[in-house]
Amino acid sequence: MEQSSDEEIWRRVLDGDARAFALIWDRHRDRVFRALISLRSEPTDAEDLSAMTFLELWRRRRQVRFVDASLLPWLLVTAHNVHRNAARARRRHRALLSRVPAAEHAPDPADLVADGTPLTRAVREVLDAARPDDRVLLALTVLDGLTVREAALALGIGESAAKMRLSRLRRRISDVAEPVKTAESAPILEGEIT
Template identity: 80%
Template sequence: MEKRSDEEIWRRMLDGDARAFGVIWDRHRDRVLRSLISLGSVQADAEDLSAMTFLELWRRRLHVRFVDASLLPWLLVTAHNVHRNAARARRRYHALLARLPIAAHAPDPADLVPDSTPRAQAVREVLRVARPVDRALLELTALDGLTVREASQALGIGESAAKMRLSRLRRRMSDAAEPARVADSAPILEGEIT
């Protein structure tokens, strides 16, 4: 199939040959990518725009034009159009941002949560000095609702290790919070000024 013209391969694709589109992709993707980079796109953007170009090829599959039995000219013109559309959208976006009023500094939501109790401060300190993987495990299980197995797989550690890490972190938090809880609930003695 490789020695055939794009037009022949395209007819096979339209007739149901699932591999034919892949042959076109393999044959022309590098050239489309180089063309987009030469227009000024950075590598990552050029890769996205290349994918958009081939998506447009698929969308317009019944209306593509062949030049000397090749799809390359059509792909390059389409890549230029996709590049121009993306640049226009980027300019519009930046113009919109420039017209927006500058927002006042918003307070950190964490600052709005009262944490003046010794217990909250103690737990926050344990979390601050905990290993990043331990904090991530706690966040994934307690806040995001993942099971320990799911969280351990997401972080690339064993399930038993994840259980041990969580157990230790919870114990440290509990130990830190307990003396603070006692301090929070201590009765006020007569004559003390609060």
């Protein structure tokens, strides 16, 4: 079967034999790839362009031309055309982008909320000052939904130690959060009413 000419194999492709197309692929893919590399395609681009070349082979399966019963010349010409079309598309794309006016810099919405509220900043300060293991313990229980027992096992500490650490951390957070909450909810002084 390997000794068959491309023309003979191609007749089987036209009769619906998918394995016959695979034979053509196996027989010529490396040569098509090398041709595209020689045209200064990057290897990843050459892989894509090779696939596009064989897609063209499939799309034009009833119009391909054989040279001495071989598809290789047709594939190589098609690979050159595919490469040229891709290069032209890249040039057009770059030209279009060069004509598009640069956008004004808009502030990143994340920057607008990065500092957060006074309460958020206060809680962050407590968490930044906490031991890394305590922050992980808090994250495992509050964010990841583990029980205190599961989190303690994961960290290799006792459950009672984990409860004590969480209690201290919550107390520190509460100590800084209460004054901030109180200040935020304080009524407006009469002298400030306009």
